Amino acid sequence: MNEITLPPVSEIDWSTWVPEQVATLMFILRNDEVLLIRKKRGLGAGKINGPGGRIEGDETPEECAIRETNEELLINPINTRFGGELFFHAEDMPRIHVHIYVATDFEGTPSETDEAIPIWFKLDQLPFDEMWDDDRIWLGHVLQGGTVEGYFTFIEERLIDQQVIFN
Structure with missing residues (x-):
């Protein structure tokens, strides 16, 4: 079996980099919880993350984030804001460009579906050991309340290198 190697994030030409998927993540806040x-x-089955998924047709990233949250948790996020963009480069997983959104309210009751189990976490007790690196x-x-622009390389679901701009 050949060992997978990737260049450092700083050596990837992100201006010409093309993702295989464009997707979204939504994080819903309630008081001191998310x-x-x-x-x-x-992808990522078993891990804890925000709801989200691939953009379909001509929908905007925000429309996708709202639709995916509704499909996965049966709720409608409201009062959304843009949280940033993430770029994931890998050879053994899809290369993905992710748009992040945060909502401060929602309509409905978060419910388990065939895609996801909803879990509220205190903001100071996030389960990072069960999340993507x-x-x-x-x-x-x-x-x-900040925004990010993040560039990451992964091999076998492990973070290899990263560069993040915080705004």
Whole structure:
């Protein structure tokens, strides 16, 4: 079996880099908590993350984030704001460009579906050991109102290198 190697983030020409998927993540805040999901299938199954998924047709990233949250948790996020963009380069997983959104309210009751189990977490007790490695770098900043632009390389679901711009 050939060992996978990737260049450092700083050596990738991100201006010509092309993702295989464009997707979204949504994080819903309630007082000192955030609503996350345990993903039941697909890329990252078993991990904890925000709801989200691939952009379809001509929908905007924000429309996608709202639709995916509704499909995965049966709720409608409201009062959304842009939280940033993430770029994931890998050879053994899809290369993904992710748009992040944060909502401060929602309509409905978060419910388990065939895609996700909803779980509320205190903002100071996020389950980083059960999340993607990159989340511990940028998620707290976004949940506190900031935005990020993050570039990451992964091999076998492990973070290899990263560069994050915090705004």
